[in-house]
Amino acid sequence: MSATSYSGVVSQTKLLGSNLNCSTHRRFPTTCRLSEGSQDLEKSTSRVFLSSCSSTSDRKNGMLLGGSHHCSPIEKRNPVGQTFCSLGVCTHSGVDVESNSHATEERVGVLLLNLGGPDTLDDVQPFLFNLFADPDIIRLPRLFRFLQKPLAKLISVSRAPKSKEGYASIGGGSPLRKITDEQADALKMALEAKNMPVNVYVGMRYWYPFTEEAIQQIKRDRITRLVVLPLYPQFSISTTGSSIRVMQNIFREDAYLSRLPVSIIKSWYQREGYIKSMADLIEKELTIFSKPEEVMIFFSAHGVPVSYVENAGDPYKDQMEECIYLIMQELKARGTFNEHTLAFQSRVGPVQWLKPYTDEVLVELGQKGVKSLLAVPVSFVSEHIETLEEIDMEYKELALESGIENWGRVPALGCTSSFIMDLADAVIEALPSATAMSTSRNTSEAVDQDPMRYVIKMFFGSILAFVMLLSPKMLVAFRNKLF
Ligand SMILES: C=CC1=C(C)c2cc3[nH]c(cc4nc(cc5[nH]c(cc1n2)c(C)c5CCC(=O)O)C(CCC(=O)O)=C4C)c(C)c3C=C
Numbered sequence: 001m002s003a004t005s006y007s008g009v010v011s012q013t014k015l016l017g018s019n020l021n022c023s024t025h026r027r028f029p030t031t032c033r034l035s036e037g038s039q040d041l042e043k044s045t046s047r048v049f050l051s052s053c054s055s056t057s058d059r060k061n062g063m064l065l066g067g068s069h070h071c072s073p074i075e076k077r078n079p080v081g082q083t084f085c086s087l088g089v090c091t092h093s094g095v096d097v098e099s100n101s102h103a104t105e106e107r108v109g110v111l112l113l114n115l116g117g118p119d120t121l122d123d124v125q126p127f128l129f130n131l132f133a134d135p136d137i138i139r140l141p142r143l144f145r146f147l148q149k150p151l152a153k154l155i156s157v158s159r160a161p162k163s164k165e166g167y168a169s170i171g172g173g174s175p176l177r178k179i180t181d182e183q184a185d186a187l188k189m190a191l192e193a194k195n196m197p198v199n200v201y202v203g204m205r206y207w208y209p210f211t212e213e214a215i216q217q218i219k220r221d222r223i224t225r226l227v228v229l230p231l232y233p234q235f236s237i238s239t240t241g242s243s244i245r246v247m248q249n250i251f252r253e254d255a256y257l258s259r260l261p262v263s264i265i266k267s268w269y270q271r272e273g274y275i276k277s278m279a280d281l282i283e284k285e286l287t288i289f290s291k292p293e294e295v296m297i298f299f300s301a302h303g304v305p306v307s308y309v310e311n312a313g314d315p316y317k318d319q320m321e322e323c324i325y326l327i328m329q330e331l332k333a334r335g336t337f338n339e340h341t342l343a344f345q346s347r348v349g350p351v352q353w354l355k356p357y358t359d360e361v362l363v364e365l366g367q368k369g370v371k372s373l374l375a376v377p378v379s380f381v382s383e384h385i386e387t388l389e390e391i392d393m394e395y396k397e398l399a400l401e402s403g404i405e406n407w408g409r410v411p412a413l414g415c416t417s418s419f420i421m422d423l424a425d426a427v428i429e430a431l432p433s434a435t436a437m438s439t440s441r442n443t444s445e446a447v448d449q450d451p452m453r454y455v456i457k458m459f460f461g462s463i464l465a466f467v468m469l470l471s472p473k474m475l476v477a478f479r480n481k482l483f
């Protein structure tokens with residue numbers, strides 16, 4: 001797991017940094033162990049109370065709010081001053097951290113980041129506008145950034161009819177909000193079962209409940225320590241990267257948020273629990289075929305433009321390949337030796353995307369005589385338009401037309417309990433390394449605030465933008481409905 005934390009640690013944050021990597025409750029066997037962040041230990045002074053709470057919670061704007069609790073903490077001390085965990089029945093939402101002379105109530109928050117999707121067909125165009133207005137989705141050179149919104153308007157209006165057809169065919173909207181809310185509830189319960197009462201928030205990048213709303217709620221709830229968990233197993237600039245950028249912008253402008261200890265789990269595709277859960281789903285689905293050993297396992301990942309990987313250093317492709325390797329290793333260890341392949345789906349626009357493309361590979365496999373194929377969506381953990389429409393309808397039809405006779409598809413992980421339990425462990429492991437985000441502005445933003453430079457940029461930018469919009473590539477893209 002790769003977790004990022006930020007500099008500017010206040011001494012109190014180190015206390016929890018001691019060790020929360022435990023599952024302790026009288027009703028459950030207790031195991032406490034040092035976590036990844038154990039170098040932050042303040043071994044001699046800290047006492048950590050972990051509370052096992054039953055909570056009532058309510059949901060507002062799709063975000064789970066903290067509930068009321070009843071508590072009488074039972075303290076467990078480590079006589080030699082090493083790290084340890086303890087438990088209790090609590091009267092508040094949170095973890096008490098005590099150090100020498102002062103005690104602070106910890107209110108732990110978990111922020112689930114996701115992409116978001118239109119709830120209704122009327123939401124499709126504004127949702128697409130938000131998506132294409134994101135400089136991490138359409139990466140314009142700095143000079144052209146002021147064009148981002150007009151371009152987003154143009155592309156969203158042009159793409160909306162096609163997109164609407166897709167959403168109409170899966171029930172008139174995206175299921176993402178509902179599924180992510182269910183995952184948030186399940187994660188909260190899993191963490192409570194591990195004696196870690198938390199508030200779980202859902203922050204979507206392009207639709208409701210927006211990340212900005214979730215962060216405001218975190219502030220209102222006076223959360224004292226936050227774990228950020230993007231619901232993308234692999235990191236991409238276009239997904240996790242974009243959401244983190246939004247978060248950082250909000251956090252550094254706010255006195256409270258900029259001091260809040262935060263731990264960001266940037267990617268988690270290599271976690272054993274995730275790999276095993278994926279292998280379980282694949283194994284189960286293989287048994288449905290009459291000759292399981294002859295089935296080709298077809299991993300289909302959401303693509304990104306090649307330039308992300310080759311020019312911007314996006315680790316997405318490497319992480320995806322490693323992820324598939326790990327899943328296949330796990331299957332081999334269980335005695336499943338099927339052939340497999342990886343392809344990338346859902347490309348948009350006139351630029352080159354990661355290859356091979358899913359549609360092209362399906363045709364090739366059909367031509368080569370592959371008869372049975374199990375599609376595995378691997379870049380996302382919820383059902384969404386690209387599984388329900390693109391894979392289940394478009395790609396299935398293409399595969400059958402291309403000579404593939406037996407088609408299957410592995411469901412997305414959703415609320416699979418082994419997966420949710422593993423996410424809960426990931427949160428617990430990340431908690432100790434939470435540190436405050438840096439408050440400094442970067443220099444390129446300081447340049448943006450120089451009025452003279454701004455005027456010069458706008459002037460030359462406008463000329464270049466006009467030329468670019470009329471470029472043959474763009475015109476062809478719109479004419480061929482590539483957006
Ligand atoms: C790992 C997952 C995803 C990556 C990487 C990603 C990159 C990416 N996507 C677009 C364009 C669109 N994405 C759309 C929807 C959409 N994309 C993802 C996931 C990843 N995108 C999800 C989960 C969804 C939401 C699906 C839902 O159910 O609502 C759409 C809208 C749908 C459509 O019209 O096809 C677009 C457009 C780009 C350009 C990009 C990388 C640069």
Ligand SMILES: [Fe+2]
Pocket residue numbers: 302346
């Ligand atoms: Fe996408």
